[in-house]
Amino acid sequence: MKKVVDVCTRVEGHGNIKILLQKDEISSVNFDLEIFRGFENILLDKRLIDTPRIASRICGLCHASQTIASCKAIESMYEVEPSNQSVLLRRLLMIGELIRSHSMHFFFQAFPDLFVILDKQPKPLSLNELIHFDPKLTSNMYELIKIGNEIGNLFGGRSVHLITPIIGGVFFSPSKKEINIARKYLQNSINNLKWIIERFQEIFSQFDPPDVYSLPNPAYMGMHNDEKYDRYNGLLRLAQNNKIIADFPVYKHSQYFDKQEDIRGIDFYLKNNQNILVGPLARYKIINDYGIDELQSYIGLFNKEWQNSILFSNVIRLIEMMFVSYEGLSILDDTELTQKNDIRPINFLRNNEGLGMVEAPRGTLIHYYHVNKKRLIDKVKLFIATEINLPIIDEILTTQSQKLYERTGDFNQIKKQAQMIIRSFDPCISCATH
Amino acid sequence: MDIYSILSHPFRRRVLLLLDKEGYIPYTDLMDRLGLETTGQLNFHLKKLGTLINKDKKSYFLTEDGKRVINLMNIDKKILAGEDIEYLDKVGSEINRVGVIICKCNTEISNLISINALENYIKRIPNVVAVKIFDNLCQEKNLEKITKWSKDNYLNKIVIAACSPKTHLHIFERIFDGVIDKVNIEIANIREQCCWVHLKEPTLALKKAQILVEAAVERVALQKDVQVKTVKIEKSCAILGGGIAGMTLALSLARAGIKVYLIEKSPTLGGKIARWSKIYGMGDCSICLMSEMIGEVVKEKNIEILTNTEIEKVSGEVGNFSIDLVKKPRYVDEKKCTGCKRCIEICSIEKSNQYEFGLTPRKLIYIPYVQSYPYAPVIDQEDIETCRQCRICERACNNNAIDLDQKFEKIRIRVGTKVIAIGADFYSELKPYNYNPQNDVIISPEFERILSADGPTEGKILKLSDGKPPKSISIIQCLGPFDYLAEYCGTLAIKYLESIYSQLPDCKINIFFDLNKIKKSTGFMLDPSDERFHYYENIEIIEKGNKKIIISDSEQYPSDMIVLNVNFVPNKDLKELRKTLDFTLDDHGFMSEETLASGIFGVGSIKGPLDYNSVISSSNDVAIKIISLLSNDYLITEFSGIEIKEENCGLCGLCILSCPYNAITIEADKIAIDKFKCKGCGTCVSVCPTNALDLNIDTTEKILKSIEVFSKFNLRPKIIAFCCRSCGYGAADEAGLKKLSYNPNIFIIKVPCTGRVDTSLIFKSFKLGFDGVMIIGCRKDSCRYINSVDQVRQKVKLLNEVLGPIAENRIIRKSLSAVEGNKFAEIVNSFYERLSEEIKNET
Amino acid sequence: MKPSFLIESLTSCSGCISTMISLDIFPQFLEKVNLVRCSFMRDENNISENDIALIEGCVSEEKQIDILKNIRSKSKRVIALGTCAAFGGMLALSTVKEAEPISNYIEIDGIIPGCPPPSKLLGNCIIRLLENKEIILPEKNVCVDCEFRTDNIESKFMKRINKLMPREYNLDIENKDKRCFLERGILCLGPITRDGCESKCIKLNLPCDGCMGPIKNDFTSNAINFLSTVNLAKGLRKYKGIFYRYSKPKTKR
Incomplete structure (x- = not known):
């Protein structure tokens, strides 16, 4: 058995591509996370009150989702519903986070690859070429990153590892001024995104995405709220081929997938052993409609080949950013937002276990805690998007590498292709190595 | 002469080099050569060069000293040539030879x-x-x-x-x-x-x-x-406590020309002895003796008497203390009062008299006792509100001496030394003995009042319950918390025997001694063959009807009157006083002389149960010490203590919390240290979370460096021991003096106080490869720095809770006195064994 | 000649790098430097000679030690970016993993603390690095800027500290009389934490969490020194969540 290892670049965190060869044939190609941080261990013996801010440190990109999922899990243990205002603020924080995370990934990690994949250029854009490729694109992307960042600053106290989301709500009551600033930011965000999507379409839509990137018909999983896009509140849906496999509340997740403590990886119990894909694309696929005509018309610009390719998630990411910007604007118009801060008291622990689910930028995120008699956490399960996606990433990596190996036998090409496949999934290694 | 300060300037180095090369150079040439424009500058540097150069009529040349410096500096020629100027001028760079x-x-x-x-x-x-x-x-x-x-x-x-x-x-x-x-x-x-x-x-x-x-x-x-500090000595002394000890000392000092402030908390001088019937072996009644002594004190011009006065704040240091006093209102002007007592006669409210131990009542306005000084009535602070509603005495006074609206008066005095002479208290946990004066179970001071001519029975031995003479009296000796006999208890028993016998020759007297205490005592013991003396292991007082019976080891002794001869216990004010005046307490809670900070003394029974003679002689000893201290005009001391870097201070206040002397204050967003109060224990350094505080001699840097150097020793298990400079280090020395051998793998670091040891020093030691950490400090009640030793105890306790077995097995904290060398060696050896065992188990 | 930078992440959440990317000056930074390695944004991944290496994340794997040593040998200055690299970080709370600051293995030339580093501080530090100057960090603790600071030390430290957050067991979260958290019995790590974060948590009425790390010594010793002087409730005395937050002392022989 022979092993070839290559370090993943232009991803968030440290990962490797591991190619296993058996008798001159590629037996498997894995996306290997190498490090494992053990947040399930870190959270053990912690007080619930302390948990959200520790959980936040799981990821520096989807920190808000981690914090909020953690808060939600604990709130379900206390059977406490945060006030409407708090929910609105949480949604805003998740919107900021999503814009920041998607724009960083799109610009620095995914975008340079598209030139190789679609335009058959020999090399992806270097960092220098990237920032000088189209100054307006660059400045628009920077601005988007900044907008995401500033929304965190405005409503979360700071941009990463937010301060204000606590158990029982969001400890903050925005002023009119802050809301106006945020509104301006989100309007800018929509304008920028319109320009970017059109530019994207201009550059790439005439190409068809190669087969390598087409999805092997996975089961998409995501949250929806009454058939509408929602990342904070709703049911989980599994869907394949536009057919709903199941709609279930999060506490029934163990019928479909679960996780054993202390063991990495998630077990899936789907009938046909399909792989599950979560993330922006899945969120779209389970409802197939953002409910905003403008966005649907952008989607219509891309043909079926595009829509069945993982590369389409890049488009979806841009469109999703735009969607949440609209969503944000409507939240900002809500008068409840400026009300006096109302944090729900947490006095009686009603359940000794709880689940909290949100849709993080990279997909479904579930926190599960169980406390002992001393009210210290003694069981933790964290379901994290990238971890859910790992089997499908590995499947595509293996089949496509085998094909390429048969054709060329060139490991450099295999590595390059594998890199690009991995990046197109936007894996968050920090999260996955939680 | 500090050669390096001379050489620190490049001009001066060049002058030396030039003179070395050329021998003789005239003044103007030198100026040109150096490129100087003003003569002032050159003159300054030439002056600084001092004895290294000399001048004949025209030119400057090197002296022998100068040549020697040049020779010696050959190795450092680079410095001399000015090539390495930066090194010399760099802030904080110290040249070490x-x-x-x-x-x-x-x-x-x-x-x-x-x-x-x-x-x-x-x-x-x-x-x-x-x-x-x-x-x-x-x-x-x-x-x-x-x-x-x-x-x-x-x-x-x-x-x-x-x-x-x-x-x-x-x-x-x-x-x-x-x-x-x-x-x-x-x-x-x-x-x-x-x-x-x-x-x-x-x-x-x-x-x-x-x-x-x-x-x-x-x-x-x-x-x-x-920094060096010079203190001009204030030729005066503050004595706290106007009892026999304080007054004796005041007289000695005043007669030696020292200004004395005699500060008494109560409204009269005299202390406890003034209320005794007589002093054993003196033949005189004590009040006569006291009144004579008070007379002498009053006569002495150098003594300023401040009754009804308490200490509020002390700052400064030996030679120059500044003391803030508060004089409580007496509500009677001592100067106007003639002592006619009209006010007392007219007053209609009574309460029990604390100066008679509550045996008799007194009026709200009162004179504590006959021979009080100042002889003027007084109203207690607690009663003033009641009095203000009546004011009858105010109107009754012919001399307008009474002023019920008198205010607190603040006084600041400056003194060279301070003396505490506030005496002791009596043991008061007397419930088991059925203490009740109304039922004739009384304590010795009350019996003293009964014996006193000015007391409640005018000196006649009568039962307080019915006013009849008792037929039998029992005296139970030495009741108190300590398992030794107080010497004066014995004298007291003899005194009582004599007094009772002279008044009531037929009265049956029994005296009871605690055998347990006698066993532990080496001193005084009354004749065991005398039938009046009984030795018991257990004693009990019961009441049968109206009779009181003492059961001493199953034998019964009916008694009409029982006198509980109580021991002295430490004055309850001591703990409060420690906050303003710095002194330490011994194991029993009395003031301990050994560890007194300089400039503070204690006399009298504050130091333990002393009899009259011991009090007088200890006062005389202290008088000599004070006179010799104050005979200097200046005291020159180097300040060793805390230095503050304000630019690093975040004003969190942790240092203030930890300082045993209240030497640190925050005022107007600025931290300040009272260098006079700071004794340099370093406890504040151990909690300071920024680099704002450090000791100037025992710096953190030095401690860390020591740990680092000690870690070069490469045998395991290695132990580092932080020893406080008074006790722990002393104990280690004592082990050496006794030539007790212990394992060489231990390295001792001297810290001012174990309170200085902070957790990071312990972690640093572990990180550098030490297996065990020992912290050896003073015993809890005898810490040189009040409660600092307790602070390290708290840290280690928390450390144990946080780290668990790692800390419990590898850190030990012990309290030793400086003479317990054998214990020190034992601790080291057993700790060494334990760690070796552990290492063995690991491998 | 542009200064060359290397950005490396070890075991981390990538929050420090993402904070850096979101800085206002980041576009200018990219223009002004030659980025030799940064796996977040670049494909080339060799460790080559560079002027300044910014390292994010703690050391938790053996393999990282070699990378670190390699970086040290190729870099003129090595700066620990963020609390993980500087002190060990949140991973120190783990009982199975080691989380060590990079300074345990290589000499470093400075730290930019914070979880994540506050934007203003990080921006200033990067500007100074670009100018090839020393990093300047605040040398005081969080109390200095605290609007609830009181000089009444007695009242501040005498209360029994039994809560981690204002709303544990009660709802006294508004703090209308602007009292110090410690005075209210709430654990605030401000005294032992470096200033520089503009005390954002405190301004939002939440106690300091200590994320900027200590000014001197290590976090755990400071916490023990600090908390041994106050009246800390029994439940918190054994709560490792306080003492190992952001760093853990090395006690191995």
């Missing part, structure tokens, strides 16, 4: 370890420029040689590898007086803490001695300049 003296200690050291090997090792330590070996440094022979050696080598720092600083540091400081600053003398204790305790292991002892010297060199190299 360390000389090491090895004392053979009359073969005590040289018999065990090879002095040559030690010398060779030392020579290789950076910063060491010269090593000298002496046979016996402390005999102060060849002093010129030592001085010359250090001057010739331009030493500015000295390390002495010899005996403990506790025994000889002062002698060494005297030897180098005027040559090397005190702070730049460091001692490597290679006798008590190395050679004498590792007699069986000469190789390891040598290795350890080498490391000890190296650490001392590194420490002294890190020493920076220290």
Whole structure:
């Protein structure tokens, strides 16, 4: 058995591509996370009150989702519903986070690859070429990153590892001024995104995405709220081929997938052993409609080949950013937002276990805690998007590498292709190595 | 002469170089050569060069001294040539020329370890420029040689590898007086803490001695300049407490020309003895004696009497204290009052008289007792509101002496020393003995009042219950918390025997002694064959009807009157006073003299249960000490304590919380330290989370460096011991003096107080490979720095809770007194065994 | 000649790098430097000679030690970016993983603390690095800027500290009389934490969490020194969540 290892670049965190060869044939190609941080261990013996801010440190990109999922899990243990205002603020924080995370990934990690994949250029854009490729694109992307960042600053106290989301709500009551600033930011965000999507379409839509990137018909999983896009509140849906496999509340997740403590990886119990894909694309696929005509018309610009390719998630990411910007604007118009801060008291622990689910930028995120008699956490399960996606990433990596190996036998090409496949999934290694 | 301050300026270096090259250079030439434009500048530098240059009629030239400097500096030619100016001018860069003296200690050291090997090792330590070996440094022979050696080598720092600083540091400081600053003398204790305790292991002892010297060199190299403080001595003394001890001392001092402030908390002088019937063996009644003494005190012009006065705040230091006093209102003007007592007669409200132990009632306005001074009525603070509603006395006074609206008066005095003479309290947990004066179970001070001519029974021995003379009296001796006999209890018993016998010859007297206490006492014991004396193991007082019966080891003694001869216990005000005045307490809670800070003294029964004679003689001793201290005009001391870097202070206040002396304050967003109050224990440094605080001599840097150097010792298990300089280090020395051997793998770091030890020092030791950490400090109630030892206890406790077994197995904290060398050795050895065992188990 | 930078992440959440990317000055930074390695944004992944290496994340794997040593040998200055690299970080709370600051293995030339580093501080530090100057960090603790600071030390430290957050067990979260958290019995790590974060948590009425790390010594010793002087409730005395937050002392022999 022979092993070839290559370090993943232009991803968030440290990962490797591991190619296993058996008798001159590629037996498997894995996306290997190498490090494992053990947040399930870190959270053990912690007080619930302390948990959200520790959980936040799981990821520096989807920190808000981690914090909020953690808060939600604990709130379900206390059977406490945060006030409407708090929910609105949480949604805003998740919107900021999503814009920041998607724009960083799109610009620095995914975008340079598209030139190789679609335009058959020999090399992806270097960092220098990237920032000088189209100054307006660059400045628009920077601005988007900044907008995401500033929304965190405005409503979360700071941009990463937010301060204000606590158990029982969001400890903050925005002023009119802050809301106006945020509104301006989100309007800018929509304008920028319109320009970017059109530019994207201009550059790439005439190409068809190669087969390598087409999805092997996975089961998409995501949250929806009454058939509408929602990342904070709703049911989980599994869907394949536009057919709903199941709609279930999060506490029934163990019928479909679960996780054993202390063991990495998630077990899936789907009938046909399909792989599950979560993330922006899945969120779209389970409802197939953002409910905003403008966005649907952008989607219509891309043909079926595009829509069945993982590369389409890049488009979806841009469109999703735009969607949440609209969503944000409507939240900002809500008068409840400026009300006096109302944090729900947490006095009686009603359940000794709880689940909290949100849709993080990279997909479904579930926190599960169980406390002992001393009210210290003694069981933790964290379901994290990238971890859910790992089997499908590995499947595509293996089949496509085998094909390429048969054709060329060139490991450099295999590595390059594998890199690009991995990046197109936007894996968050920090999260996955939680 | 500090050669380096002379050479610190490039101009001066160039002058020397030029003169060395050319011999003679005229003034104007020098100016041109140096490129100077004003004569002032050149004059300044020439003056600074001092004895290194001289001038004939026209030109400047190098003196012998100057030539020697040039020769010596050959190695440092670069510096002289000005090439390395930056190095010299860099802020905080200290030039270290360390000389090491090895004392053979009359073969005590040289018999065990090879002095040559030690010398060779030392020579290789950076910063060491010269090593000298002496046979016996402390005999102060060849002093010129030592001085010359250090001057010739331009030493500015000295390390002495010899005996403990506790025994000889002062002698060494005297030897180098005027040559090397005190702070730049460091001692490597290679006798008590190395050679004498590792007699069986000469190789390891040598290795350890080498490391000890190296650490001392590194420490002294890190020493920076220290401010010197001169205090003008205030020729006055504050005495707190106007009892027999305070007054005796006040008279002695006043007669020696020292201004005395006699400060008494109660409204009258006299203390406890004034209310005694008589003093045993003096033949005189005590009130007569006291009134005579009060008379003398009042007569003395140098004594200012401040009754009804309490101390509020003390600042300053020995030689110059500033004390803020509060004089409580007496509500009667002592000067206007004639003592006619009209006011007392007219007053209609009564309460029990605390000066008669509640035996008799008194009016709200009252004179404590007949011989009180000042002889003027007084109203207690607690009663004033009631009085203000009545004011009848105010109207009754013919002299307008009564002023019920008198205010508190603040007084500030400056004194050179302060004395505490507030006496002791009586043991008061008397419930088990059915104490009840109304039922004739009384305590000794009450019996004293019964015996006194001015007391409630006018001196007749009568039962307080019915006013009839008792037919039998029992005296139970020495009731109190301590398991020893107080000497005066015995004298008291004899005094009572005599007094009772003279009044009531037929009265049956029984005196009961506690056998348990006698066993532990070596001193005074009354004749056991006398039938009146009973020795008991257990005693009980029961009441049958209206009779009181003492059951002493199953025998019954009916008694009409029972006198509980109570022991002295520490004054309850002591704990409060410790916050303003710094002194320490002994094991029983009395003031301990051994560890008094300078400039503060204690006399009388504050130091324990003393009888009259001991009180007088201790007062006289203290008087001599004070007179000799105040006979100087100035005290010159180096400030050793805390230095603050304001730019690093975040004003969190943790230091204020930890300071045992309240020496640190935050005012107007600024932290400040009262250098007079600071005693340099370093407890604040241990909690300061920024770099705002450090000791100026025992710096953190030095402690860390020591740990680092000690970690070079490569045998395991390695132990580091933080010993406080008063007790822990003393105990280690004591082990050496007794030549008790313990394992060489232990390295002792002297800290001012174990309160200085902070958790990071412990972690640092672990990180550098030490297996165990010992913290040896004073005993809890006798900490040199009030409660600092308790603070390290808290840290270790929390550390144990946080780290669990790692800390519990590897950190020990013990309290030793400086004479418990054997315990020290035991602790080291058992700790060593334990750690070895652990290491074995690990591998 | 542009200064060359290397950005490396070890075991981390990538929050420090993402904070850096979101800085206002980041576009200019990219223009002004030659980025030799940064796996977040670049494909080339060799450790080559560079002027300044910014390292994010703690050391938790053996393999990282070699990378670190390699970086040290190729870099003129090595700066620890963020609390993980500087002190060990949140991973120190783990009982199975080691989380060590990079300074345990290589000499470093400075730290930029914070979890994540506050934007203003990080921006200033990067500007100074670009100018090839020393990093300047605040040397005081969080109390200095605290609007609830009181000089009444007695009242501040005498209360029994039994809560981690204002709303544990009660709802006194508004703090209308602007009292110090410690005075209210709430654990605030402000005294032992470096200033520089503009005390954002405190301004939002939440106690300091200590994310900027200590000014001197290590976090755990400071916490023990600090908390041994106050009246800390029994439940919190054994709560490792406080003492190992952001760093853990090395006690191995």
